[in-house]
Amino acid sequence: MGLLHAWRVQKVVSDATTAFNRGDLTFTVDIDIDFRARVTAKMVRKEIDLIARRVEPQGWRLIEYGPFLNSIEMHFMRAPR
Numbered sequence: 001m002g003l004l005h006a007w008r009v010q011k012v013v014s015d016a017t018t019a020f021n022r023g024d025l026t027f028t029v030d031i032d033i034d035f036r037a038r039v040t041a042k043m044v045r046k047e048i049d050l051i052a053r054r055v056e057p058q059g060w061r062l063i064e065y066g067p068f069l070n071s072i073e074m075h076f077m078r079a080p081r
Helices: 002-022 041-058
Strands: 026-032 060-068 071-078
Touching: 002 026, 002 041, 026 041, 041 060, 041 071
Parallel strands: none
Antiparallel strands: 026 071, 060 071
């Protein structure tokens, strides 16, 4: 995955922190999937777990995820304190 992937994950975490500090009640993440690269379901699940592990400590809880065209859409909600 490399540096570009690490930068994109960090961008998602930064956006999640900004949304939390702004007082948003929900936060959505879209993960694009390149099906030409032979992406397996296991790889997609691993990516979902990675994003969830990075965003949840920022004060969010993953409530649902699902396919949307050529991407995965993940919905987070503010975690109760």
